[in-house]
Amino acid sequence: GEINSGGSSTKVSDNKKIKKAPIAVLIDNNTGSSGELTALCFKGIPNVKFLGSDSAGYTSANQTVYLYDGSTLQITSAFVKDRTNNIYKNFPISPDIQTNNAKSSAIEWIKSQIK
Numbered sequence: 001g002e003i004n005s006g007g008s009s010t011k012v013s014d015n016k017k018i019k020k021a022p023i024a025v026l027i028d029n030n031t032g033s034s035g036e037l038t039a040l041c042f043k044g045i046p047n048v049k050f051l052g053s054d055s056a057g058y059t060s061a062n063q064t065v066y067l068y069d070g071s072t073l074q075i076t077s078a079f080v081k082d083r084t085n086n087i088y089k090n091f092p093i094s095p096d097i098q099t100n101n102a103k104s105s106a107i108e109w110i111k112s113q114i115k
Helices: 033-040 102-113
Strands: 002-005 010-013 022-029 048-052 060-066 072-081
Touching: 022 102, 033 072, 048 072, 048 102
Parallel strands: 022 048
Antiparallel strands: 002 010, 060 072
């Protein structure tokens, strides 16, 4: 019912419109990092299909450690897990429908779902 971020909150209410509506998530190798995390919010929802090609695979959180000589070290500190408990350890998200034309495939899929 509420999302908290950056010290402010946003109330979320009446999501009936999206519970049954078909939702197409378009991904490809340009979908990376925060785009992948956003897409994964929809993974595992029954009325959602992923279309396109594999995402970039930047599905981790990293921390920078500054060393005494001025160099830096990147340490992977977390991975992403979707609602189906699939863990993404810098692996790309694979679409449900592989296609070179995600937009037209998404339109076709959505039309096929509307009754």
